[in-house]
Amino acid sequence: MIVVISTKSDSHATTVLQELDRLGEPATLLDLSEFPLHSRLSIGYSNPEPALFHWNGAGSTIDFSQVKSIWWRRPQPYQHDPALTDTASIQFALNEASEAVSGLWHSLDCFWINDPHRDAAAHRKVYQLQIARQLGIPVPETLVTNDPDRARQFCAIHEKAICKAFSATQTHWRETRLVTDQEIANFDAVRFAPVIFQRYVEAVYDLRITVIGNQIFPAAIHSQQTEYKIDCRMDIGSAKIEPVTIPPPVMTQLRSYMKKLGLVYGAIDMRLQPDGTYVFLEINPAGQFLFIEAETKQPMVRALADALANPPPAS
Amino acid sequence: MADETPRRICGTQNAHMRLLATDPEYVAARGRIENHALEFARTSPAGRSGITLIPVVVHVVYNTPAQNISDAQINSQIDVLNQDFRKANADLASLPAVFAPLAADARIEFKLADKDPSNNPTTGITRTQTATASFSDDDKVKSAATGGHAAWNRDKFLNVWVCPLSGGLLGYAQFPGGPAATDGVVINCTAFGTNGIAAAPFNLGRTATHEVGHFLNLRHIWGDDGTGCNGSDFVGDTPNQAGPNYGAPAFPHVTCGNGPHGDLFMNYMDYVDDRAMFMFTAGQVTRMQACLDGPRATLGTPKPNPTLKFIDDPGPSLKFRDDVTLKFADDATLKFRDDITFKFSDDATLKFRDDGGGKLKVVDDPIATLAGGDPIGPGDPFGPVVNPGVNIGGGRGAQPFILSTPHHSMAWGRSFPEAFQAQVSQYEQQIAQAEQLLAQCQQAEQAGALTDADRQQANQIYEEYQRIVGEYQRMIHGQ
Numbered sequence: 001m002i003v004v005i006s007t008k009s010d011s012h013a014t015t016v017l018q019e020l021d022r023l024g025e026p027a028t029l030l031d032l033s034e035f036p037l038h039s040r041l042s043i044g045y046s047n048p049e050p051a052l053f054h055w056n057g058a059g060s061t062i063d064f065s066q067v068k069s070i071w072w073r074r075p076q077p078y079q080h081d082p083a084l085t086d087t088a089s090i091q092f093a094l095n096e097a098s099e100a101v102s103g104l105w106h107s108l109d110c111f112w113i114n115d116p117h118r119d120a121a122a123h124r125k126v127y128q129l130q131i132a133r134q135l136g137i138p139v140p141e142t143l144v145t146n147d148p149d150r151a152r153q154f155c156a157i158h159e160k161a162i163c164k165a166f167s168a169t170q171t172h173w174r175e176t177r178l179v180t181d182q183e184i185a186n187f188d189a190v191r192f193a194p195v196i197f198q199r200y201v202e203a204v205y206d207l208r209i210t211v212i213g214n215q216i217f218p219a220a221i222h223s224q225q226t227e228y229k230i231d232c233r234m235d236i237g238s239a240k241i242e243p244v245t246i247p248p249p250v251m252t253q254l255r256s257y258m259k260k261l262g263l264v265y266g267a268i269d270m271r272l273q274p275d276g277t278y279v280f281l282e283i284n285p286a287g288q289f290l291f292i293e294a295e296t297k298q299p300m301v302r303a304l305a306d307a308l309a310n311p312p313p314a315s
Numbered sequence: 316m317a318d319e320t321p322r323r324i325c326g327t328q329n330a331h332m333r334l335l336a337t338d339p340e341y342v343a344a345r346g347r348i349e350n351h352a353l354e355f356a357r358t359s360p361a362g363r364s365g366i367t368l369i370p371v372v373v374h375v376v377y378n379t380p381a382q383n384i385s386d387a388q389i390n391s392q393i394d395v396l397n398q399d400f401r402k403a404n405a406d407l408a409s410l411p412a413v414f415a416p417l418a419a420d421a422r423i424e425f426k427l428a429d430k431d432p433s434n435n436p437t438t439g440i441t442r443t444q445t446a447t448a449s450f451s452d453d454d455k456v457k458s459a460a461t462g463g464h465a466a467w468n469r470d471k472f473l474n475v476w477v478c479p480l481s482g483g484l485l486g487y488a489q490f491p492g493g494p495a496a497t498d499g500v501v502i503n504c505t506a507f508g509t510n511g512i513a514a515a516p517f518n519l520g521r522t523a524t525h526e527v528g529h530f531l532n533l534r535h536i537w538g539d540d541g542t543g544c545n546g547s548d549f550v551g552d553t554p555n556q557a558g559p560n561y562g563a564p565a566f567p568h569v570t571c572g573n574g575p576h577g578d579l580f581m582n583y584m585d586y587v588d589d590r591a592m593f594m595f596t597a598g599q600v601t602r603m604q605a606c607l608d609g610p611r612a613t614l615g616t617p618k619p620n621p622t623l624k625f626i627d628d629p630g631p632s633l634k635f636r637d638d639v640t641l642k643f644a645d646d647a648t649l650k651f652r653d654d655i656t657f658k659f660s661d662d663a664t665l666k667f668r669d670d671g672g673g674k675l676k677v678v679d680d681p682i683a684t685l686a687g688g689d690p691i692g693p694g695d696p697f698g699p700v701v702n703p704g705v706n707i708g709g710g711r712g713a714q715p716f717i718l719s720t721p722h723h724s725m726a727w728g729r730s731f732p733e734a735f736q737a738q739v740s741q742y743e744q745q746i747a748q749a750e751q752l753l754a755q756c757q758q759a760e761q762a763g764a765l766t767d768a769d770r771q772q773a774n775q776i777y778e779e780y781q782r783i784v785g786e787y788q789r790m791i792h793g794q
């Protein structure tokens with residue numbers, strides 16, 4: 001049995017589940033937001049029986065002792081029963097839910113894409129840059145600060161600098177932006193929350209490099225032919241996306257990078273500078289790949305399904 | 316997944332979003348209409364007295380002979396409208412007693428038109444065979460060129476198209492303020508009336524009641540904010556409610572801390588089955604009457620023989636009026652300040668928390684990694700996670716650097732139309748809220764009830780309002 005921890009509205013999860021179905025692999029979607037509201041979890045230890053890990057959800061019944069691999073795709077927040085109304089009760093219920101489920105994850109002897117702890121750490125942009133530097137992968141000059149003076153200094157040194165946020169939330173999504181007079185006029189507001197400033201990396205094109213197990217799928221995103229050259233996500237609909245090869249030394253570096261982060265899956269963003277340098281921007285441990293596959297036909301859905309279906313032998 | 320029983324699907328919000336994105340005149344008109352509705356609710360002017368009688372034209376647009384519904388089916392629908400908009404429907408008896416004071420008579424009646432736009436005698440029914448197998452919420456049914464039938468003069472008639480609709484769509488309406496050629500409501504022929512080809516669970520004529528509610532400017536009762544608790548239907552006496560209710564829920568259904576009585580799911584503007592909806596509230600009636608006083612002022616005539624019994628039904632509306640007045644008259648300064656704080660902080664911060672299902676742009680971070688509250692430390696991958704919901708629409712102070720300067724490009728709108736429209740709709744709500752607040756500020760100022768601190772707050776709201784309007788216009792006009 002394969003479990004995909006996500007939600008019905010996640011097209012990546014549903015597409016890979018279809019592929020698994022086509023391959024004849026038993027697989028099921030597990031939406032954590034159904035817990036504890038609609039799902040019943042039981043973990044039991046009674047000698048001499050083996051441990052019981054039983055999940056009875058609205059859509060599925062899962063015996064976790066029979067699960068060989070799990071895709072940690074888009075874990076949803078737990079949901080309490082609305083019969084609980086006061087904050088203390090709700091918080092308590094959610095904490096208890098979290099404790100039980102976290103324990104379950106730790107107890108399972110199965111293959112993870114990605115291991116939740118590694119995945120969580122790998123989301124940290126500072127840590128991403130730190131590891132890249134350790135491995136000699138070029139990263140742009142960077143300053144993360146909430147000190148307006150240091151921010152001013154950094155942007156004075158670098159002729160072109162960008163600013164960006166750590167998190168992209170539904171409503172507060174901001175594209176990576178060049179620091180213009182408008183931003184500089186607002187630098188006092190830097191003190192309210194740390195901001196990522198970086199030297200602007202000129203681009204021949206952007207790269208989206210999707211790593212799935214041993215397979216690497218590099219794609220070029222021709223961002224410089226779109227309406228917004230700074231951040232290729234902005235006008236991705238009109239960007240030409242095509243498969244591309246990257247030099248073997250860069251491939252080797254990326255493999256080491258994944259290994260160091262302990263990730264099986266990751267979508268890496270890089271930029272090819274005019275001088276031929278491949279500059280690392282960030283890695284998205286839960287990044288999307290369908291929009292790339294649609295253009296490049298690189299078989300990523302299949303690769304992901306295969307990785308889940310054929311986990312490496314436990315070490 | 317096994318087949319589920321059909322659920323109500325209404326296309327009005329879709330049509331609304333489409334017009335917002337394509338029709339600047341509509342955007343401007345919506346602003347005016349909301350201001351008028353607010354003013355109307357606050358000042359309780361006379362408006363139309365008695366009962367308004369609205370002439371209806373039913374355009375039957377059919378593909379198969381069965382879809383050419385009978386006159387009897389059409390008449391059964393008119394009957395339902397006349398009961399529902401007069402609080403004369405028998406099933407009102409099922410209303411839980413605690414909600415009884417809310418139910419109100421909308422004082423509107425309907426009749427099939429007896430004169431056409433050229434003043435010739437008519438049955439009030441047009442019948443058109445079409446090659447189109449089924450329609451959607453794209454207005455094609457409203458023009459002969461696209462397989463439908465043109466609207467009659469919307470200043471005089473309520474246009475009702477009855478046709479096959481695809482994708483489980485039961486109907487949709489155009490809010491007031493839209494183009495004349497597409498004004499009216501569209502109802503699926505199998506969800507129209509109570510006999511003929513009307514099919515359960517939508518065979519009690521309530522789809523038309525719901526859509527005519529929209530046509531008269533009512534919003535969905537849960538506020539069209541997904542399942543969040545901060546969308547508003549701009550009606551004061553409807554309980555705050557998370558998302559739509561389906562089927563026939565058991566009372567009470569508590570969401571958004573609206574206990575003990577819970578959602579007013581038996582309201583015509585929820586998504587429950589026909590048999591489970593049976594009332595408008597006084598606040599909704601005020602809003603519909605505001606519509607007849609404003610954008611639809613030319614529609615309908617006073618009913619010749621009003622039954623006095625219903626004209627004087629002051630209970631609920633009086634209550635509503637008191638609520639509104641109270642805010643300013645009794646405790647002006649204090650209430651005023653509460654309002655600003657409460658409305659702005661809550662609406663702006665919380666409204667967005669529950670938005671949508673992660674279709675935003677290329678957002679690679681799963682929401683689940685964003686934060687965790689005490690005592691589960693941030694970054695705990697297993698913790699219950701909450702979108703931090705940073706206050707973008709604060710209006711009361713500073714903003715972090717990243718949020719304090721606008722987008723540098725709106726190019727993403729083309730690539731991510733759904734997210735784009737969701738954002739447009741959010742801005743629209745924020746703008747409407749800010750306009751309400753600013754109008755209140757103005758009134759309080761005239762009443763001499765503003766302190767310097769209040770004025771300062773008002774100015775901040777105005778600045779924030781201008782910023783949002785600026786972003787909004789950039790989005791609408793593309794840049």
Ligand SMILES: [Zn+2]
Pocket residue numbers: 325326327328525529535
């Ligand atoms: Zn509706």
